[in-house]
Amino acid sequence: MNEILSLRDVTYSYTPEEPETRKALDQISFSVNDGEWIAIVGHNGSGKSTMAKLMNGLLFPQGGEVRVLGETLNEENLWDIRSQMGMVFQNPDNQFVGATVQDDVAFALENNGIPFEDMVVRVHESLSQVKMEKFLNSEPHHLSGGQKQRVAIAGALALKPRILILDEATSMLDPQGREEVLSTVHRLREETHLTVLSITHDLEEALLADRILVMNAGRKYAEGTPAEIFSRGEELVALGLDLPFALKMSNLLLTNGVSLKDTHMSEQELVKDIWTSNFNK
Incomplete structure (x- = not known):
C-alpha cells in the first residue's frame, strides 16, 4: 500500500x-x-x-x-x-460563509480559481455525493446539525x-x-x-x-x-476514554452469567450472539 x-x-x-x-x-x-x-x-x-x-x-x-x-x-x-486535503471541524455553524448551501460549497472553489462552469458542476456533484442536492438554495442556518456537517463535507469534497x-x-x-x-x-x-x-x-x-x-x-x-x-478495556477507561456500548454490555452480561460466545464491539453482533446462545436452542 x-x-x-x-x-x-x-x-x-x-x-x-x-x-x-x-x-x-x-x-x-x-x-x-x-x-x-x-x-x-x-x-x-x-x-x-x-x-x-x-x-x-x-x-x-x-x-x-x-x-x-x-x-x-x-x-x-x-x-x-x-x-x-479537506477538513471538517467540530462546529458546523463556524464553517459557513455563504448565504445559501450552494454559495457555501462554491466558496473554496472560487478562492482556488476554479472556472465558473467547472464550479457549477462540482457544487452539484459534491452535494449529490452527500445527498444534499435538494437543499441547494436553502439557508444553512435552517439545516439540522447533521445536514450542516454533510454540507461541510460537500465543501471539502468539491476540491476533490x-x-x-x-x-x-x-x-x-x-x-x-x-x-x-x-x-x-x-x-x-x-x-x-x-x-x-x-x-x-x-x-x-x-x-x-x-x-x-x-x-x-x-x-x-x-x-x-x-x-x-x-x-485493552480498562486501560482505555483509565485514560479517560469510554468503551463502545456493545463491548460494555457484553462484559456486563458475561459477568452476570449470560451465555455469550465472545465480547462484541457492534450491537448487531451482540444481539445475534444473545439470540443464538440463549434463545435459539
Missing part, C-alpha cells in the same frame, strides 16, 4: 521557551496508507487537535517532519498540498481531495446527525477510495476505522486495529 501521509518524530510545544512545560506532541511517528481510515482518539488535551493542525499546515513541527503525498510539508508547498480530515466533526451532533455524517463518510470512502483521518474522543466512531491511534499526554499510547485496541 502507498503511504499518503506520515508524521516522523514530530514534536510541538505551544510554549517552546519553557523547556519544562509538557509538549503538546512529543516524538510522534505514524503513517497512513492511501485509502485507509485512521481514527485518532484521546481525552481532551491529549494532542489530537494539534496533530490535525500540523497535518494541514496550520502549524509546523518544531522537531521532526510531516510528509504528505511524498513531500515534506513546508511553507513553499503548503497551498499545493492543502488543496489535496485525496485526504479528508474530520476534527471532532460529530462531537456536537445528536445520534441521528452523527449517524448521517458517519454513514456518508463510510459510503464516500467505499466509492471514491478517499483516505479518512477521524480525530475523535468517540470510540463508537473509531470502530469504523481500519486502525486506531490512541493519544495520551502528547504521546502515542497505542496503535492497532479496533479489536486490538478495545481488547
